[in-house]
Amino acid sequence: MPKQARLSGIKSYRCYTLKEAAALVGVSPRTIRNWIRDGLQLLDASYPPLIRGDDLRAHINAQREGRKVKTGLCEFYCLRCRACRGPAGAMADYEITGNKAMLTAICDVCETLMCKPVSLTSLSAIRAKLDLTIKRDELAL
Template sequence: MKKRLHNPNIAKIHRNYTVEEVAILYGVFKGTVRAWIKSGLPTLNDKRPMLILGSDLVAFHQARRTKNKQKCKPGEIYCVRCRTPKNPAGDMADYRIITEKIGNLEAICPDCDKIMNRRVNISKLEQIRGKMTITLPQALQHIIESNHPSVNSDLK
């Protein structure tokens, strides 16, 4: 079964929770919360009902989220399927514009042949490039700038 990461910001840091309340809050079974306690989620005491501080719950989920994070080096893009940063196939990537400052680098994974994406600020594109050849989108040519205007015109 796939491990699911939960949003740490759901829990209120100034509140105490029981095992049942945490289960309802995160939409999991009570047994899952008890497994979290066995794996390191601190409780106030071992007596029932077990109380969990909201701040401990937030810290526990933040630690679980950052534990497996991997930074991409220059020239690398993270492959979600392989779960590791890799150099793209042929060291080639395409830049797709999202806003005027941000875009996506899209490339093909050399191992699984699937699309890899990396969100990039256009001002930091040179720092991220590494050995990659990045294809930037070409601006579309306006019809006025064309040497051959459209033939579908009634104007003379």
């Protein structure tokens, strides 16, 4: 089973049974039943239960949007806390490798190492809010 449901084969105005929808999306029929319990619309109360393709696609997209976490320029997503966190002591490392940059800090709550890619142009805005230690890759120079 894939880690994420596939959207590529779903036809918008076609109706699918539970088994057809599960095979098409790449999940188990039990997952489709759980989605129905969580709000996936059925066509009507007929048997077998039918699901419209556009409703299935909309439900999967809504689930994906619900899992996204927006972080600010000087905020990180902590994998241990599973939340948006600031760096401990407002300190971070800014490592430049070629034309890429990586911001690294320690979580303020659980002290886990957090990383996120940032653009080189955002250095001045980040420097205004955080105490930065800038490292450059010697091989890239």
